[in-house]
Amino acid sequence: MAKLQKSIDKRNALIDATITLVNNAGFHATPMSKIAKMANVSPATIYLYFENKQDLVNKTYIDVKAQYTAFAFKDYKETMSVEEGFEHIWKRIADFKLNASESAMFLSQCDNTPIIDEPSLQEGIKHLQPLLNLWKRGKAEGIIKPISDYLLYAYAINPLSFLMTAQKRGTFKLDEKQIEEAYEAAWSSIKK
Amino acid sequence: MAKLQKSIDKRNALIDATITLVNNAGFHATPMSKIAKMANVSPATIYLYFENKQDLVNKTYIDVKAQYTAFAFKDYKETMSVEEGFEHIWKRIADFKLNASESAMFLSQCDNTPIIDEPSLQEGIKHLQPLLNLWKRGKAEGIIKPISDYLLYAYAINPLSFLMTAQKRGTFKLDEKQIEEAYEAAWSSIKK
DNA sequence: CAAATAAAAGTGAACGTTCATTCTTTTTTA
DNA sequence: TAAAAAAGAATGAACGTTCACTTTTATTTG
Numbered sequence: 001m002a003k004l005q006k007s008i009d010k011r012n013a014l015i016d017a018t019i020t021l022v023n024n025a026g027f028h029a030t031p032m033s034k035i036a037k038m039a040n041v042s043p044a045t046i047y048l049y050f051e052n053k054q055d056l057v058n059k060t061y062i063d064v065k066a067q068y069t070a071f072a073f074k075d076y077k078e079t080m081s082v083e084e085g086f087e088h089i090w091k092r093i094a095d096f097k098l099n100a101s102e103s104a105m106f107l108s109q110c111d112n113t114p115i116i117d118e119p120s121l122q123e124g125i126k127h128l129q130p131l132l133n134l135w136k137r138g139k140a141e142g143i144i145k146p147i148s149d150y151l152l153y154a155y156a157i158n159p160l161s162f163l164m165t166a167q168k169r170g171t172f173k174l175d176e177k178q179i180e181e182a183y184e185a186a187w188s189s190i191k192k
Numbered sequence: 193m194a195k196l197q198k199s200i201d202k203r204n205a206l207i208d209a210t211i212t213l214v215n216n217a218g219f220h221a222t223p224m225s226k227i228a229k230m231a232n233v234s235p236a237t238i239y240l241y242f243e244n245k246q247d248l249v250n251k252t253y254i255d256v257k258a259q260y261t262a263f264a265f266k267d268y269k270e271t272m273s274v275e276e277g278f279e280h281i282w283k284r285i286a287d288f289k290l291n292a293s294e295s296a297m298f299l300s301q302c303d304n305t306p307i308i309d310e311p312s313l314q315e316g317i318k319h320l321q322p323l324l325n326l327w328k329r330g331k332a333e334g335i336i337k338p339i340s341d342y343l344l345y346a347y348a349i350n351p352l353s354f355l356m357t358a359q360k361r362g363t364f365k366l367d368e369k370q371i372e373e374a375y376e377a378a379w380s381s382i383k384k
Numbered sequence: 385c386a387a388a389t390a391a392a393a394g395t396g397a398a399c400g401t402t403c404a405t406t407c408t409t410t411t412t413t414a
Numbered sequence: 415t416a417a418a419a420a421a422g423a424a425t426g427a428a429c430g431t432t433c434a435c436t437t438t439t440a441t442t443t444g
Contacts, residue, residue, distance in 0.1 A: 044433090
């Protein structure tokens with residue numbers, strides 16, 4: 001009785017193709033046949049790895065989101081001070097959004113459209129916990145404004161998505177100095 | 193004579209239906225037949241008002257964007273002080289995003305996906321000029337940080353889109369007090 | 385250890401459906 | 415009553431998915 005030995009490479013190729021093509025044309029304008037072609041695979045093969053098109057995009061979303069948060073919290077230690085921890089996480093997120101921009105664009109598209117189903121969106125949110133914990137500590141220490149986590153996220157983190165999109169469109173380029181300015185703006189909007 | 197015989201009501205009904213259905217399912221998952229049905233019109237009639245599906249969504253985008261900026265700058269006067277003018281515009285935008293949320297969600301979807309073609313996106317940007325002028329004045333007077341307009345927009349305005357999306361998803365509700373907190377965060381991120 | 389066999393993975397073509405758009409006919413308007 | 419507007423049915427292309435089959439990989443047997 002042979003153990004399932006489907007190649008992880010093929011799955012990854014399918015996920016990568018999905019990200020690229022969905023970024024360029026949107027989910028519903030991306031046919032399975034094109035995804036298959038870009039991944040060097042037969043259309044039928046996709047159905048060995050995923051239930052259907054919706055499942056493919058859900059799984060892609062969850063995969064990318066996990067990569068994103070793993071990157072964001074790498075080397076972060078709960079022993080860091082609030083300010084130090086925030087700067088660390090913020091700069092990792094900035095790095096991800098501005099350099100892994102294919103992934104970041106895909107997430108942005110998913111978060112602003114109805115292509116991902118609700119359970120998968122929920123699944124993707126879980127991973128942000130360390131940041132919420134940091135903010136809780138910051139509020140307790142009187143360093144961070146005692147306001148809703150949604151507000152903190154909207155001002156401290158979300159602007160990076162906008163900047164990433166603008167940069168991706170080619171309308172402007174974020175340099176080192178501007179990243180510092182952005183960090184400064186982020187911190188001053190949430191610090192007490 | 194001939195041109196203006198077509199009813200503006202029907203055009204509006206089509207645009208409204210497009211907004212609602214695209215919000216719920218995304219552009220490519222919204223058939224013309226459904227748009228027609230919701231607007232109480234035959235599918236063929238759509239083609240009397242718009243060239244094709246792409247044209248319909250482009251025109252809808254431009255229409256909604258114009259409504260949005262008209263709302264945002266209503267009662268704003270260039271004679272207002274920088275701080276007063278900013279607060280006025282910011283609160284009008286907040287009002288629009290949180291109350292005309294069908295329109296705002298539609299814009300957010302368009303700004304984060306490839307459904308609108310580039311010329312129509314450019315067309316939509318034009319209308320923001322009064323805000324850029326205000327910021328220019330603010331920088332000259334040393335009241336606003338001397339940073340790129342993209343950064344100012346990212347921190348002062350864009351967070352409202354995130355909050356609108358979260359509210360629309362039903363995960364939380366922005367009340368009066370939180371709007372004040374949000375304004376406070378917006379202003380402190382851009383003031384010098 | 386081969387040869388034989390079984391199971392899994394992979395494929396290309398085909399199916400049924402859906403959709404944007406057009407064509408033909410009817411209704412409205414001036 | 416003629417021209418414009420609207421309708422509904424028709425059309426052809428495209429798509430997601432499945433099916434019947436082949437190739438590859440693993441397991442058993444002599």
